[in-house]
């Protein structure tokens with residue numbers, strides 16, 4: 051039992067070392083793009099399922115509220131929180147449209163949509179990427195495993211090199227926390 055837990059920690063550390071090697075530069079570049087988007091008056095839309103829904107909300111909370119320093123509120127909306135929208139759209143159109151419908155209602159050219167998924171194959175995120183693209187909303191896919199269908203649709207793809215769902219989520223949490231940290235610094 052403890053051996054398995056220790057192996058999980060070793061896997062986490064090895065993955066983070068790999069992420070530092072292969073993804074840090076791009077994470078910084080995307081963080082700068084997110085800041086530029088919000089600075090010019092556009093907003094960030096973010097969505098995911100399950101643990102990634104929690105991540106979407108956690109990220110939006112730290113932009114609208116604060117991360118580590120005092121700064122102005124920033125415009126970010128998690129598309130996972132309004133149960134009336136989620137149940138109405140899910141019931142009337144289907145669960146695969148719960149995010150795309152919100153992107154169509156809220157998205158403006160110049161906004162950024164971020165889809166968080168471990169598989170890259172959640173259909174509601176695939177549809178949201180398609181809707182975003184049609185509106186001129188920049189799309190970012192935070193994915194793992196093979197990157198799935200989302201990898202081929204998004205403008206920017208950050209692929210965590212792991213097949214293990216919780217480890218991928220841990221690395222994705224590092225990515226959006228790093229964006230929060232960079233945005234604090236850019237805000238100055």
Ligand SMILES: O=C(CO)[C@@H](O)[C@H](O)[C@H](O)[C@H](O)COP(=O)(O)O
Nearest residue numbers: 099100101102167168169172215216
């Ligand atoms: O958090 C976990 C597993 O760690 C689960 O809740 C997980 O997020 C759900 O199974 C999601 O539906 C998986 O979707 P995705 O990451 O493949 O887009």
Ligand SMILES: [Zn+2]
Nearest residue numbers: 101215216219
């Ligand atoms: Zn989880």
